[in-house]
Amino acid sequence: MNKALPRKLLIAAALSTFFVVSIISPVSATTKRDAILNFVNGCFRAQDGYYGSLDRTPSSVTTLSSTHAALNIIGILNPPLDADTYDHEYDINIFLTGIANTTTGGYRNSKDGIERVEGTFYALSIARSLGINISSHMNKHAKFLLDSRNPNGGFGSSPETNSSPSIINTYYAMKALDIAGNISQVNKSLVRDYVLSCRKGGTMFAGTSNSTDVSIITTYYAVRLYKDFLTSYPDLDGTYLNMRAFIAGRLGASGGFSDPVVGSEPLLSTTYYAVALCRDIGVSIPGGDELTRQWILGKQDHNGGFVEGEPPIATASVLATSHAVGALFRISSSLAELDVDTPWTLSQIAGAVAAVLILVGIVVLVIVAYYVHKRNRI
Structure with a gap:
């Protein structure tokens, strides 16, 4: 014994x-970076696009918006590509083919959706980023976008007559037409007139010319329209400090930003637009970079993705993760904060x-x- x-x-x-x-x-x-990439890859469906999250229910569908967001994350984090991970040109080409309407030229966000300017922008942007050739239908795509114009210079969500123009749809349409090579067919002076009609109080922008509800999100898209297409007009000169003051008023105590049109709670999406707008107009982020960076990092879930709201009600999503990674990248392109162990590593080891x-x-x-x-x- x-x-x-x-x-x-x-x-x-x-x-x-x-x-x-x-x-x-x-x-x-x-690392946090590895965890994010594992989360994104887990949302991919073979010979298709990306789901919005890891959750799988009978109603779960792959969408262009989630696929665009996933590719944005991968593009920023720039992982090594291989045939089995992240390198999905063949699969996504099948996805794009399945949701295109080759008659109207528009794209649906999902297979059961309706053709919209937003979906068409996502599709053309995805095709360009992956080197997918869709030139055979490019004239129809351009016609779909151009037919979405309103006489006042803005673009609606589709060519339907009851589709009212908005700042965001105008941005999507202009970007998509630029990709399609048809931006020269747009009267930029009319676009400028429409964008100016959405400015309220001489500083911030509302979503439409008829709305009085100004927003950080719509102001971001208005500024992007100026920077990308209306660069010869000095309409925004002298307004940047006032924009920053508006953004500062939406800063939460912990570092996130809210948007008056979306709600009073700071979200990753609204924080992304606040950070991106500050960078685009050349002003500092209210509260400082580090406060916002730490608030964003605190939104990472144990599965690697980021959560838009508060768990357990909200779960990690591709869109929220794209906004988180995008905001961190705009704060500091080195993203050194993602090359450390995930915060749950020690508890897992224990x-x-x-x-x-x-x-x-x-x-x-x-x-x-x-x-x-x-x-x-x-």
């Missing part, structure tokens, strides 16, 4: 050491060690109980 018992315990100890090492090693190697030690304890107790029982029988 005295010789056999130590031998059994030694074997149990050796096995426990092996299990501890095998469990801890892969856990400790997970849990793994505790589980193994409990298992070893049970093994030791069984061995001791066996020999005690054997001795009592003798």
